[in-house]
Amino acid sequence: MTAVSNLAAHAGYWLRMVSNAVSHDFARKVAAEGVTVAEWTLMRALYDHQAMAPTVLARKMGMTKGAISKLADRLLEKGLLARQDNPGDRRAHSLALTALGRSKVPVLAALADANDAEYFGVLTLKERGDLDRILKTLAEKRGLTSVPVD
Amino acid sequence: MTAVSNLAAHAGYWLRMVSNAVSHDFARKVAAEGVTVAEWTLMRALYDHQAMAPTVLARKMGMTKGAISKLADRLLEKGLLARQDNPGDRRAHSLALTALGRSKVPVLAALADANDAEYFGVLTLKERGDLDRILKTLAEKRGLTSVPVD
DNA sequence: TATTGTTATACTCTATAACTATA
DNA sequence: TATAGTTATAGAGTATAACAATA
Numbered sequence: 001m002t003a004v005s006n007l008a009a010h011a012g013y014w015l016r017m018v019s020n021a022v023s024h025d026f027a028r029k030v031a032a033e034g035v036t037v038a039e040w041t042l043m044r045a046l047y048d049h050q051a052m053a054p055t056v057l058a059r060k061m062g063m064t065k066g067a068i069s070k071l072a073d074r075l076l077e078k079g080l081l082a083r084q085d086n087p088g089d090r091r092a093h094s095l096a097l098t099a100l101g102r103s104k105v106p107v108l109a110a111l112a113d114a115n116d117a118e119y120f121g122v123l124t125l126k127e128r129g130d131l132d133r134i135l136k137t138l139a140e141k142r143g144l145t146s147v148p149v150d
Numbered sequence: 151m152t153a154v155s156n157l158a159a160h161a162g163y164w165l166r167m168v169s170n171a172v173s174h175d176f177a178r179k180v181a182a183e184g185v186t187v188a189e190w191t192l193m194r195a196l197y198d199h200q201a202m203a204p205t206v207l208a209r210k211m212g213m214t215k216g217a218i219s220k221l222a223d224r225l226l227e228k229g230l231l232a233r234q235d236n237p238g239d240r241r242a243h244s245l246a247l248t249a250l251g252r253s254k255v256p257v258l259a260a261l262a263d264a265n266d267a268e269y270f271g272v273l274t275l276k277e278r279g280d281l282d283r284i285l286k287t288l289a290e291k292r293g294l295t296s297v298p299v300d
Numbered sequence: 301t302a303t304t305g306t307t308a309t310a311c312t313c314t315a316t317a318a319c320t321a322t323a
Numbered sequence: 324t325a326t327a328g329t330t331a332t333a334g335a336g337t338a339t340a341a342c343a344a345t346a
Contacts, residue, residue: 217313
């Protein structure tokens with residue numbers, strides 16, 4: 001036992017190490033499809049809806065509306081997303097996937113499946129169940145709800 | 151079962167959500183002491199040694215030497231770290247904590263302890279043991295060794 | 301006035317590579 | 324030449340706040 005605790009003494013350290021590796025590898029995979037992880041999460045969130053207001057997306061994803069704007073700009077340039085005027089309120093611009101963007105979502109979802117299998121496939125079924133349950137317990141007890149993007 | 155898997159269907163999603171929350175809260179805590187998480191990990195790595203070459207630190211932390219240089223610049227400005235000439239090789243500059251930097255490490259380590267307790271204290275002893283073991287299994291099977299900083 | 305969304309600014313971290321000095 | 328380290332550049336993420344248009 002040392003007076004000054006070691007980095008590796010903290011669960012947060014291991015959590016960050018593994019999480020970074022998983023996310024980094026996933027980022028590499030989706031980069032081959034021309035998008036970032038943040039862009040993927042926005043696209044996946046949009047996939048289940050016709051259109052969503054930036055403010056709603058920001059709340060759902062735990063980001064500021066400014067950050068959503070910047071993300072949307074990039075997806076717009078790539079032709080994956082479109083801004084739509086709102087007939088009821090001329091301040092409002094909804095965001096929606098284009099046909100191209102929509103067609104990309106299943107491809108990206110398959111990459112997410114593959115990445116998960118690659119990493120967590122080394123665990124036993126019981127370990128995977130334990131990990132899942134513990135992570136969801138932690139998320140629930142700390143009131144975490146927003147989509148993690150980085 | 152849906153054709154396109156949901157974000158929340160992936161263990162990587164929950165891992166990232168929890169890891170981001172833990173790291174973000176820790177970042178807030180150490181920011182009150184004027185350092186970032188990356189700066190803390192470099193300081194902690196240096197704490198156990200008199201001095202280390204940037205190249206060695208880079209390897210230990212899984213960063214490039216360029217990234218180490220930039221980190222060192224910031225810690226130098228804050229008076230927490232010093233560059234030392236190497237008598238044997240005039241190209242080499244070792245990095246070492248100043249007395250001020252060294253005195254800060256126990257304080258930051260206590261914040262890391264507190265953050266870990268705050269997050270993982272809600273788990274049972276068995277759950278903490280399971281999480282620890284599973285994370286270390288994942289790190290080992292994927293050959294992860296470098297210090298995670300972001 | 302308040303709200304919607306965009307834009308501006310600034311900072312951290314990351315990655316690649318050019319560059320300087322020394323070996 | 325090769326190596327040690329710094330510096331430059333660019334991209335992605337984050338946060339705050341100023342801003343224009345509309346309600």
